[in-house]
Amino acid sequence: xxxxxxxxxxxxxxxxxxxxxxxxxxxxxxxxxxxxxxxxxxxxxxxxxxxxxxxxxxxxxxxxxxxxxxxxxxxxxxxxxxxxxxxxxxxxxxxxxxxxxxxxxxxxxxxxxxxxxxxxxxxxxxxxxxxxxxxxxxxxxxxxxxxxxxxxxxxxxxxxxxxxxxxxxxxxxxxxxxxxxxxxxxxxxxxxxxxxxxxxxxxxxxxxxxxxxxxxxxxxxxxxxxxxxxxxxxxxxxxxxxxxxxxxxxxxxxxxxxxxxxxxxxxxxxxxxxxxxxxxxxxxxxxxxxxxxxxxxxxxxxxxxxxxxxxxxxxxxxxxxxxxxxxxxxxxxxxxxxxxxxxxxxxxx
Amino acid sequence: xxxxxxxxxxxxxxxxxxxxxxxxxxxxxxxxxxxxxxxxxxxxxxxxxxxxxxxxxxxxxxxxxxxxxxxxxxxxxxxxxxxxxxxxxxxxxxxxxxxxxxxxxxxxxxxxxxxxxxxxxxxxxxxxxxxxxxxxxxxxxxxxxxxxxxxxxxxxxxxxxxxxxxxxxxxxxxxxxxxxxxxxxxxxxxxxxxxxxxxxxxxxxxxxxxxxxxxxxxxxxxxxxxxxxxxxxxxxxxxxxxxxxxxxxxxxxxxxxxxxxxxxxxxxxxxxxxxxxxxxxxx
Numbered sequence: 001x002x003x004x005x006x007x008x009x010x011x012x013x014x015x016x017x018x019x020x021x022x023x024x025x026x027x028x029x030x031x032x033x034x035x036x037x038x039x040x041x042x043x044x045x046x047x048x049x050x051x052x053x054x055x056x057x058x059x060x061x062x063x064x065x066x067x068x069x070x071x072x073x074x075x076x077x078x079x080x081x082x083x084x085x086x087x088x089x090x091x092x093x094x095x096x097x098x099x100x101x102x103x104x105x106x107x108x109x110x111x112x113x114x115x116x117x118x119x120x121x122x123x124x125x126x127x128x129x130x131x132x133x134x135x136x137x138x139x140x141x142x143x144x145x146x147x148x149x150x151x152x153x154x155x156x157x158x159x160x161x162x163x164x165x166x167x168x169x170x171x172x173x174x175x176x177x178x179x180x181x182x183x184x185x186x187x188x189x190x191x192x193x194x195x196x197x198x199x200x201x202x203x204x205x206x207x208x209x210x211x212x213x214x215x216x217x218x219x220x221x222x223x224x225x226x227x228x229x230x231x232x233x234x235x236x237x238x239x240x241x242x243x244x245x246x247x248x249x250x251x252x253x254x255x256x257x258x259x260x261x262x263x264x265x266x267x268x269x270x271x272x273x274x275x276x277x278x279x280x281x282x283x284x285x286x287x288x289x290x291x292x293x294x295x296x297x298x299x300x301x302x303x304x305x306x307x308x309x310x311x312x313x314x315x316x317x318x319x320x321x322x323x324x325x326x327x328x329x330x331x332x333x334x335x336x337x338x339x340x341x342x343x344x345x346x347x348x349x
Numbered sequence: 350x351x352x353x354x355x356x357x358x359x360x361x362x363x364x365x366x367x368x369x370x371x372x373x374x375x376x377x378x379x380x381x382x383x384x385x386x387x388x389x390x391x392x393x394x395x396x397x398x399x400x401x402x403x404x405x406x407x408x409x410x411x412x413x414x415x416x417x418x419x420x421x422x423x424x425x426x427x428x429x430x431x432x433x434x435x436x437x438x439x440x441x442x443x444x445x446x447x448x449x450x451x452x453x454x455x456x457x458x459x460x461x462x463x464x465x466x467x468x469x470x471x472x473x474x475x476x477x478x479x480x481x482x483x484x485x486x487x488x489x490x491x492x493x494x495x496x497x498x499x500x501x502x503x504x505x506x507x508x509x510x511x512x513x514x515x516x517x518x519x520x521x522x523x524x525x526x527x528x529x530x531x532x533x534x535x536x537x538x539x540x541x542x543x544x545x546x547x548x549x550x551x552x553x554x555x556x557x558x559x560x561x562x563x564x565x566x567x568x569x570x571x572x573x574x575x576x577x578x579x580x581x582x583x584x585x586x587x588x589x590x591x592x593x594x595x596x597x598x599x600x601x602x603x604x605x606x607x608x609x610x611x612x613x614x615x616x617x618x619x620x621x622x623x624x625x626x627x628x629x630x631x632x
Contacts, residue, residue, distance in 0.1 A: 044438055046445065102617050112441055113571045114616060120568055121610040244449055247442060292457045299450025306443050307429055 019156050021273055026163035027225050029265035032249040033167075033174050034217035036261050039250065040178055041210040042190035043104075047115030049242025050122050051092045051215045055222025056232050057126065058091040059084030060139045063227075073134045081145045085223045092219025096212045104207050111211075119239060126234040138233025142226050159228050166224055167262075170217055175258050177213070186210055187256075240295065245272065248302050254312025263313055272298070404550070411546040419542030420535060422447060428534075489551045496547060497586055503540070513537060569593070572612035576619050591615075 031048055038045050045051075061075040063084040099118060103111040126133050133139060144155070145162055177183050189196040189203045197203050226232050236242075245268070253264020275294045305312065426447065430439055504510035515523040516533045524530045569592050576588035592612050 042438065044441060046441075110575070110616075113568075113575070114613075117568045117571075117613040117616060121613045124610060240449065244445060247445070251442065289457055292453045296450050296453035296457065299446045299448070299453060302446035303426055303443050303450075306439055306446075307426065310439070 016156065017277075019160050021269070023156070023160045023163045023228060024273065025265050025269040026160070026167045027221055027228065028246060028249060028269060029262045030163075030167050030170050030221040030224070031218055031246045032253070032261045032265050033170050033258060034214040034221065035246055035250055036214075036255065036258060037174050037177065037217070038211055038214035039255050040183065040190060041186040041207050042193075043207060043211050043214075044112040045115050045211070045214070046112045046243055046247075047099075047117070047119040048218060048246045049237045049239055050115065050119035051095060051218035052222040052225070052242050053119070053122055053126070053234075053237035054091045054095050055088035055219030056226035056237070057133050057139070057222075058219070059088040059223035060142045060226045060232060061133060062087055064139065064142060067134075073139060074132055081143065081227055084227070085220055088219040088223035089216040090219070092215040092217070092222070093212045095219075096215030097208075100208050100211050104211065105204050116239070116243075119237070119243060123234045123237060138231055138236075139226075140231045142230050142232070144227045144230065163224060163228065166220065170220075171258060171262065174217075178258070182206075182209075244302075245298070248298055250312075251302050251305050252312055254314040254316060256316030257312065257314045260312050260314030260316075267313070268298070268301075271301075404554070408547065408550050411550050412543040415546035415549075416539040416542040419538040419545075423535060423538045428531075489554060492547065492551060493586075496544065500540070500544075509533075509536060568616075569612040572616045572619075575616055 031052060034051075035045060035048055059081070061073050062077060062079045063081050064073070064075075065078045067073050095118070099111070099114055103114045127135055129135070144159060178186065185196065185201050185206055188199075189201065189206055193203055229236075249264040249268045250261055251264070252268050253262065254260025272294060275290055426443055427440065430443060502510075504514060512523065512528045512533050513536065515526070515528060516530050516537075523533075570589075573588035573592045574585050576591060592615060595611050595615060
């Protein structure tokens with residue numbers, strides 16, 4: 001940490017830190033947007049880390065050269081990095097299908113438990129199966145995109161550009177998707193599954209598609225992370241950083257609002273990655289515990305937001321598409337209630 | 350059992366349950382360890398068991414402490430969320446946040462190291478047919494049976510238990526028939542918290558005291574709860590046994606590192622074949 005403080009004193013150091021920080025935030029913002037897609041249909045994914053990890057590992061083993069010496073991992077075909085990205089997204093989707101098929105038809109809470117579990121088991125598989133992904137030694141020397149073409153210090157700008165470009169594409173994609181009729185159906189399912197079903201929506205299928213789409217984007221985010229950091233190990237994908245951190249970004253920024261989620265990633269990211277910077281200037285008793293305090297505060301932060309500002313920094317907009325009439329709904333609450341009752345009656349037949 | 354009770358009665362899947370176990374474990378450790386010894390709780394061992402009065406006091410302190418902690422959380426967080434019309438999602442995320450916070454506090458106070466209630470090696474004695482059992486393990490099994498019996502008595506032999514089961518079945522109807530569901534909720538958190546603390550101390554006694562031990566058990570716990578049928582304490586007891594045995598026996602055939610995956614596989618299989626659990630009733 002000490003060199004961080006030193007580097008920040010100079011202008012170059014500050015710029016370098018900021019570039020690195022923004023790259024990390026962009027990657028986490030991709031994860032948070034992906035989570036937002038799943039959340040928009042009311043899917044409770046507590047295993048973001050699992051999809052993140054699968055994407056990172058798949059892309060890494062496909063693009064790394066064949067293992068030598070003490071290294072032991074599968075594949076190692078030295079494929080081009082964009083191919084790694086694609087397969088990372090596919091791997092995320094496959095994992096989502098495998099998890100979604102048994103759980104999405106059932107109670108909402110089962111998926112939450114299953115996802116938190118799959119993250120734990122993937123970590124233990126990566127840690128204990130010899131010859132799969134180098135166990136706890138992790139994978140090292142993962143190349144970055146265009147790394148050979150750009151030399152030395154300039155490369156961090158390329159990393160930032162890559163992460164931002166992918167973030168923008170993902171942002172546009174999810175914005176278009178959730179503003180489309182499909183996206184409005186997702187919201188309808190989240191807000192009232194009975195009425196959505198009564199209006200002929202196959203809710204399980206909508207959920208599955210949203211779950212898989214979010215998982216693909218998480219896998220992609222993982223791939224970008226792996227090629228950026230160059231080193232991954234099972235420890236990288238802890239529940240705290242891989243899952244809970246992303247959830248905090250979503251809740252703080254404003255669940256359901258994509259712009260809010262990106263803002264949340266920036267704010268929470270600054271809080272998280274900025275705290276080590278002030279560590280030196282804190283009194284000793286606090287400075288030595290800054291990591292635990294930061295963990296505690298992030299837990300407190302999420303509860304505080306849920307209690308006092310559940311809509312987040314930027315609230316979800318009521319009107320999601322320019323094709324929907326503006327202004328408040330002219331139906332009274334009684335009307336809505338009776339529609340609901342009728343729908344329920346239809347359902348129970 | 351504590352988890353399934355809270356789940357059933359309050360409709361909250363408490364993701365902080367594992368970390369409440371962690372708190373129970375460490376509160377007892379506090380009493381047993383040197384800080385506690387200065388207060389005069391140190392002292393001897395019971396026969397061949399590895400602990401003495403210190404741990405008994407520790408268990409009581411842990412149960413009271415975690416019950417109080419659960420109450421404070423209900424009061425500060427869950428009651429307000431409920432008043433704001435929070436959905437299951439909001440409760441789940443809040444409890445996950447609490448879980449992270451609680452674990453951070455444990456690390457702040459006790460650091461990341463592992464501890465044992467009593468240092469040293471405790472030999473196992475051989476009983477029938479070459480099966481070795483530590484004296485402590487008899488104690489753990491005994492305490493579990495005692496807790497199960499007490500819980501049965503509470504749920505099925507007292508007015509409070511009846512009210513609790515009514516609230517679990519239909520909160521609206523229970524309230525309409527004059528049951529103070531607010532009080533029932535507090536009561537459920539107390540019982541759930543005490544059971545979590547007790548389980549935490551037992552876990553610390555059997556294995557070791559570490560800050561994330563409770564969290565690591567969360568998945569097996571949920572597996573046991575789902576296997577037994579949510580809200581069904583007997584199912585949970587049986588489910589817990591089954592998950593535990595499956596986990597231990599599995600090491601005969603598979604890599605020990607994969608042991609944590611067993612509960613997960615069980616969850617998926619149960620969800621595919623019988624989503625309401627082995628003993629759950631259809632909803």
